[in-house]
Amino acid sequence: AGQEEFGFAELGTEYFGHAPQPPEAAGLLLKLQSAPIYFHRKGKGRYKAAPEASLKAALAGLEKKRQQALVQAEYVAELKQHRLPDAMKSLVLPLLFKPDKNSIEYKALDAACNELQMAPQRLMLACGGIATPKDLHFSKFLYESFPKGTGFPAITLPPAPSLPVAQVRAFSIDDVTTTEIDDAFSVTTLADGKLRIGIHIAAPGLGIRRDDAIDQIARQRLSTVYMPGDKITMLPDALVETFTLAEGKTCAAVSLYATVDPQDWSVIATETRAEAVPIAANLRHNDLDALVTEDNLAEGAGDYPHKADIAVLWQWAQVLEKGRMAKREGFGLKPEQTNRVDFNFYVDDDVVTIARRKRGAPLDKIVAELMIFANSSWGKLMHEHGVPGIYRSQGTGSGGWAAKMQVRMVTHAAPHQGLGVDQYAWSTSPLRRYTDLVNQWQILACVEHGVTAPLAAPFKPRDADLFAIVSAFEAAYSAYGDFQSNMERYWCLRWLTQENAKQVDAVVLKDEVLRLTDLPLIIKLPGMPQVARGTQVKLDLLRWDDVDLTIEARLLEIAAPPSAETAAEAGEELADIETDGQADSLVEQVSEIETQVDQPSAAEPVAE
Structure with a gap:
């Protein structure tokens, strides 16, 4: 065929030597239709040979x-x-x-x-x-959240700020593996018998400036990522080492001092300072938990560092908690349950130990209450100076109960009903949460500039960038929390394999939802008989899979009816699940040894 258009009948006449019969015409047409690379259709029954190119x-x-x-x-x-x-x-x-x-x-x-x-x-x-299911889960998270890897670019460390030295001997309370030590405490008896209690927070905000190279790193990561046996830090190790409140060092800190009357433990006054704080000791839960018990504190028994200071903080912490519970009840909420159990993960060479740890132990409560006090007090400080900050609010939403009680991040002071405080601004973990670093800048502006703080603060009122930070932080923190939950579930399943578990005890949270007694592992048991919340049962484990993180079991027996304690604990835990994570009012007491790495301190939630 040439380059001119032709009808299939014309081609048929040339091909067959006569006008094609119907079968011949049909066959020819089908062949033309089936060879589009050779013949281009130009109309009904008309074609053109494809150009050579x-x-x-x-x-x-x-x-x-x-x-x-x-x-x-x-x-x-x-x-x-x-x-x-x-x-x-x-x-x-x-x-x-x-x-x-x-x-x-x-x-x-x-x-x-x-x-x-x-x-x-x-x-x-x-x-x-x-290589392994663990690598699968970890690689998926890194691919989605850290596509460029977890390493840090080279940085120039900021010079040490020149600060007045505080006349205190501060000490921290952390897990033995903690490296990002954000908080420490001190107790000083004043001449009039009053007590000055210091809450000292690491001050990277004195070295990092908004939009500098280190800030850009922190803003990209937004938080340290935790998982059993490992972590991905928000800030480079060299910077953490510069500002962590390490024993034997005099460290830059933002200090909140509360003058307290030991007669009734009321707070007479508060003051915030930027200063250098001598750190006398880094106390560790692993060494002290067995010694610092409620009974020993009541009897003055035991011998451990800073014993007298811890006794003072314990007395004050109980009063702070009582005041919060009264405020919480004033918001129409029931008192917090402090009898729940937390689980701590220890991973050594891929061998996992999962230990139960009762919530509300004295050292946990001391850290939790003092952190809540600091976050509330500094939230109030920013509000009174007209400086915006990043707050967490609960109970002020609209809609049904679950929607109303959803914790929200806002840039103005608002009540946190679950914690029983009028305002709550995360400010006590600036080495591992970007929100806290931002708030520390704002707090420092209040301290340094007083009434002119709104003009001098890095973030001005109605700063659109602050809203962008809130949005980005919520997304990242949610993703990090989901990853941590997945890895904890993975290690729970690994523990079952490691221990060759066949039969386990569990507690009923609701209908077909149960939690294993010795593991923070939630499972669904289709066909579960209707029993009361908190009922204790025994399960036969059929199979589990650490790739898709599933587990199958069957009910062996109902072991015990619910007690008032197990029913209350199950109800509170169920509320956590139904709100897609732990509310601040519960997780403020999560221990930093929960995953055997540098976890948030006892007052710092891991996930909502």
Whole structure:
């Protein structure tokens, strides 16, 4: 055919040597229709031969597809033999978590999975593309939240600020593995018999400036990420070492001093200072928890560092808690339950230990109450100076009860009904939460500039950037919290494998929702008989899977009816689950040893 248009009947006459009969015409037409790379349709029954260049390109495309099909078939064959093709080794994470579905690698993976009846994640594990289920979960999180990796660029450390030295001997209370030590305490007896209690918070805000290189790093990460056995810090190690409240050092700090009357433990006055604080000791839960008990405190028994100071803080903490509970009841809420159990994860060479830890132990309560006091007091300070900050509010929402009690982040002072305070601004973990660093800048502006603070603060009233930080922080903190929960669930399942668990005790939270007694592992048990919340049962574990993090079990027996304590604990835990995480009013007492790494202090929530 030439380059002119032609009708299929004309071609038929030339081809057959006569006017084509109907069967001949139909066959010819079908052939023309089935060869679009050779003949382009130009109208009803009319065609034109493809230009030579177009034909060559089309034929090259066909050959390319044929070659790709051969390569794809080779990939499929290798994958079916649980061998990872070399070309796919650098594409494992994109193929699993954000695949290009037009690529031959994805098509090969999809075809192999269909033929093997195997999920892509499991096939990659079988092929060695990912070493272990733990690596699978961790890699997924890193790919989504840290696509450029977790390393830090080179930084220039800020010079040490020149500050007056406080006349105190401060001490911190943390887990033995804690490196980001944000908070410390001191007790001084004044000449008139009153007590001056100091809450000293690490002050990276004195070295980091808004929009400088380190701020950009912190703002990108927004929080330290915690998981059992590991963490990803918000700030570079060298900077943390500069500002952490380490024993034997005199450290830059923002100090909140409360003058307290020991007769009734009322607060007479408060004062905030930027100063250098001598840190006399870093006390550790591992060393003190068995000694610092309610009974020993009541009897004055035991011998441990800063014993007298801890006794003072314990007395004040109980009064602070009582005041919060009264305020909480004034908001129409029931008193907090302090009999719940927390679980601490210890991971050593992939061997996990999960230890129960009763919430409300004296050291936990001391840290929790003093942190709540500081966050509330500094929130009030910013509000009184007309300086915006990042607050957490609860109970002021609209809609149903769950919506109303959802914790919200706002840039103005508002009540936190769950905690029983008029305002609450995270300010006590500036080494590991960006919100706290921002608030520390604002607090320092109040201290340094007084009534002119609104003009001098890094963030001015109605600063759009502050709203952007709140939005970004909530998204990141939620993702980090979900990841931590997933990794805790993974390690719970690993513990079951490690201990060869067959039968376990559990408590009923609601209907078919249960939690294992010795693990923070929530499971659903379809067909569970209707029993009261808090009922204790025994389960037979059938199977569990640390890839998709599922577990199957069956009910063996109802072991015990609910007690008032187990029913109350189950109800509170269920409320946490139904609000998609722990409310501030509960997690303020989560211990920093919860995951055997540098966790938030006892007053610093891990997740909502």
